[in-house]
Amino acid sequence: MAISANKIKFREPQIEMAHGAGGIASRRLVEGLFAPLLFGAASGPLGDAAHIQLNGTRIAVTTDSFVVKPLRFPGGSIGELAINGTVNDLAVSGARAEAMVVTFVLEAGLPTDVLEAEVRAMALAAEQADVRIAGGDTKVVEHGKADNMYITTTGIGRVIPGVSVRPDSVRPGDHILLSGPIGDHGVTILLARGELDMEAEIQSDTRSVFPLVESLVESAGTGVRWMRDPTRGGVATSLNELARDCGLAIALFEQTIPVRDPVRGACELLGLDPLHIANEGQFLAVVAPEQAGRALEALRSTPGGAEARIIGEVREQPPACVFVTTSYGGARLVDMLVGDPLPRIC
Amino acid sequence: MKYVDEFREPELISKAGEEIRRLADRTRHYRIMEVCGGHTHAIYRFGLKDLLPSNVELIHGPGCPVCVLPMGRIDDGLSVTANPDSIFAAFGDMMRVPGTHGSPLEYKARGMDVRIVYSPSDALKLARMNPEKQVMFFAIGFETTAPSTALTILRAKLEGIRNFSVFCNHVTIIPAIRAILDSPDMRLDGFVGPGHVSTVIGCRPYEWIAQDERKPVVVSGFEPLDILQSIVMLLRQLRRGEAKVENQYKRVVPWDGNRAALRAMAEVFELRPYFEWRGLGFISQSALKIRPAYAEWDAEQRFAVPGVRVTDPKAAQCGEVLKGVLKPSQCKLFGRECTPETPIGALMVSSEGSCAAHYNYQHHKPVTIANAVAL
Numbered sequence: 086m087a088i089s090a091n092k093i094k095f096r097e098p099q100i101e102m103a104h105g106a107g108g109i110a111s112r113r114l115v116e117g118l119f120a121p122l123l124f125g126a127a128s129g130p131l132g133d134a135a136h137i138q139l140n141g142t143r144i145a146v147t148t149d150s151f152v153v154k155p156l157r158f159p160g161g162s163i164g165e166l167a168i169n170g171t172v173n174d175l176a177v178s179g180a181r182a183e184a185m186v187v188t189f190v191l192e193a194g195l196p197t198d199v200l201e202a203e204v205r206a207m208a209l210a211a212e213q214a215d216v217r218i219a220g221g222d223t224k225v226v227e228h229g230k231a232d233n234m235y236i237t238t239t240g241i242g243r244v245i246p247g248v249s250v251r252p253d254s255v256r257p258g259d260h261i262l263l264s265g266p267i268g269d270h271g272v273t274i275l276l277a278r279g280e281l282d283m284e285a286e287i288q289s290d291t292r293s294v295f296p297l298v299e300s301l302v303e304s305a306g307t308g309v310r311w312m313r314d315p316t317r318g319g320v321a322t323s324l325n326e327l328a329r330d331c332g333l334a335i336a337l338f339e340q341t342i343p344v345r346d347p348v349r350g351a352c353e354l355l356g357l358d359p360l361h362i363a364n365e366g367q368f369l370a371v372v373a374p375e376q377a378g379r380a381l382e383a384l385r386s387t388p389g390g391a392e393a394r395i396i397g398e399v400r401e402q403p404p405a406c407v408f409v410t411t412s413y414g415g416a417r418l419v420d421m422l423v424g425d426p427l428p429r430i431c
Numbered sequence: 432m433k434y435v436d437e438f439r440e441p442e443l444i445s446k447a448g449e450e451i452r453r454l455a456d457r458t459r460h461y462r463i464m465e466v467c468g469g470h471t472h473a474i475y476r477f478g479l480k481d482l483l484p485s486n487v488e489l490i491h492g493p494g495c496p497v498c499v500l501p502m503g504r505i506d507d508g509l510s511v512t513a514n515p516d517s518i519f520a521a522f523g524d525m526m527r528v529p530g531t532h533g534s535p536l537e538y539k540a541r542g543m544d545v546r547i548v549y550s551p552s553d554a555l556k557l558a559r560m561n562p563e564k565q566v567m568f569f570a571i572g573f574e575t576t577a578p579s580t581a582l583t584i585l586r587a588k589l590e591g592i593r594n595f596s597v598f599c600n601h602v603t604i605i606p607a608i609r610a611i612l613d614s615p616d617m618r619l620d621g622f623v624g625p626g627h628v629s630t631v632i633g634c635r636p637y638e639w640i641a642q643d644e645r646k647p648v649v650v651s652g653f654e655p656l657d658i659l660q661s662i663v664m665l666l667r668q669l670r671r672g673e674a675k676v677e678n679q680y681k682r683v684v685p686w687d688g689n690r691a692a693l694r695a696m697a698e699v700f701e702l703r704p705y706f707e708w709r710g711l712g713f714i715s716q717s718a719l720k721i722r723p724a725y726a727e728w729d730a731e732q733r734f735a736v737p738g739v740r741v742t743d744p745k746a747a748q749c750g751e752v753l754k755g756v757l758k759p760s761q762c763k764l765f766g767r768e769c770t771p772e773t774p775i776g777a778l779m780v781s782s783e784g785s786c787a788a789h790y791n792y793q794h795h796k797p798v799t800i801a802n803a804v805a806l
Contacts, residue, residue: 101540109772281549346432353435412441415478417792423772427523428549430576
């Protein structure tokens with residue numbers, strides 16, 4: 086089919102911030118404009134990384150841009166995020182990151198020591214994740230045209246043999262695993278911007294999740310049906326994407342979802358839902374019920390996985406929706422995030 | 432977490448649900464209005480409707496300040512800050528509320544300096560930090576937020592900060608409740624009274640509802656147990672044929688209110704002769720304006736405000752929903768043209784707006800969810 090024949094559904098007159106926030110507007114842009122023109126008829130469900138066959142080896146490719154304000158925040162910085170974010174996108178597609186290329190967009194006037202600190206952070210994160218930086222590119226834009234610096238990383242990885250994570254393999258009865266407490270990164274950034282007069286003992290969860298993914302895959306094998314790192318838009322958005330892609334219901338048990346007290350407190354005060362807050366060091370997995378217990382054990386015995394939990398299960402009804410049940414029998418829908426989470430006051 | 436978990440204790444919540452079922456007369460249908468948007472949000476968020484018997488119906492009231500603000504006010508506020516030397520500051524609640532040419536967030540994406548602040552004093556801080564800019568705080572809210580706006584204006588005067596102003600949209604809750612009760616198509620049995628407003632005004636201002644209208648009022652907190660206990664208290668009164676004002680939220684709400692807050696409000700604000708409420712129309716003496724003594728910090732007096740009036744789209748039935756005559760899902764636009772992402776009426780914008788709450792938490796046929804939960 087000729088590409089021009091593909092239907093463009095995106096009809097909005099201009100790009101708004103919400104189109105980059107990872108929620109429903111982002112999805113509309115990608116599915117309505119990028120996918121029909123760029124991926125043609127071949128596009129299936131959109132995952133974290135693309136898989137291609139090269140001489141019989143399955144390779145995963147992904148790319149991600151990092152724009153974060155402030156550049157440094159408790160627990161991490163843009164440089165570290167740029168490496169771990171791409172390592173994680175590869176990891177949740179079932180691949181071990183092998184090499185990366187890096188693009189810097191720098192704003193004229195950026196102090197060299199700020200840049201150096203970020204490059205050092207990248208080198209350290211790459212070393213820890215055992216990934217080689219194979220090349221890169223640099224552009225400098227006029228002062229005022231970028232928030233100090235933007236970084237894009239593109240990574241390739243080798244898919245772990247036997248792993249196949251696809252939303253269409255998800256079945257009713259499957260369990261939803263979460264690697265640890267949610268919301269740490271998003272709340273840290275919100276507070277680090279200094280616009281809210283609030284402080285909390287909290288830091289970003291940014292890290293490579295590959296060691297956890299590896300032990301999950303080793304223990305549950307083909308029982309691992311689907312994985313995703315719930316970054317922008319949070320757990321709610323990732324699971325809504327899954328629900329839409331597989332056409333099933335995701336039922337979450339509210340009391341099992343781990344949220345640290347400072348994050349809960351900040352969310353209560355600001356009127357935010359932790360399920361909508363970004364994470365940079367957690368992942369979600371759908372695992373077949375027979376393997377779920379073993380998979381959880383394996384995650385918990387891996388360093389950094391002690392707080393992993395089963396937070397819900399896949400059900401047949403109602404189709405394509407995510408809901409949370411409370412311990413006292415109430416239920417509510419969990420929708421995708423619209424735009425950025427905004428604090429609510431009155 | 433302290434002060435939260437105690438009020439979400441599953442066992443106590445189940446007990447409160449049982450007590451409601453025991454107290455509710457099966458031959459009767461109860462219509463109870465929760466006045467405050469915060470309650471509406473909590474009711475949906477915690478799935479409290481699932482715990483109530485079908486003959487105890489909760490009607491969402493007008494207590495969402497974002498929802499009752501007419502679109503013309505948003506246009507006016509945005510027009511004042513259109514020049515490049517201005518900063519438009521507002522609570523996050525306002526950011527997605529559409530004006531004729533877009534929401535503050537859309538103006539921001541187009542290059543206007545729009546800031547989200549957590550309190551009016553943060554807006555004043557912006558003025559201190561940006562002396563070359565005019566900072567305008569777009570003030571919204573009932574008596575809950577009005578005192579902090581008043582204190583901020585007093586502080587601006589004390590410090591002599593001249594590049595700061597307030598576009599005042601503060602409204603008062605009592606006239607709105609009166610408008611609802613005066614509405615001929617409204618039949619209510621009682622009110623879950625607003626908790627945060629009452630921390631400022633206390634419980635006395637509701638006494639006429641009990642005495643003259645013979646409807647019970649229970650001022651309530653916002654946790655699941657608070658709301659359920661308030662419903663229990665209302666049902667007990669109704670069972671005994673009583674109508675009085677009770678305070679369930681004693682841990683926060685003093686019966687006589689917060690005198691210091693009321694003093695600050697009285698110093699800075701006076702009542703407007705009338706104010707337009709979205710969905711309810713013009714209500715006399717229902718909103719606050721800044722007194723002439725503080726005109727220097729009043730954006731409406733300092734700048735040329737066009738005074739735009741925008742009528743809501745005819746198909747939208749915000750007024751009926753706001754008054755509790757229609758349920759959100761009964762509006763023709765609900766979930767079709769009007770969604771949280773492309774809101775037509777303001778009830779769809781704020782997460783406390785009954786339409787947004789209903790959409791976010793329930794629009795997929797609540798019955799199927801309830802069934803799925805039971806499975």
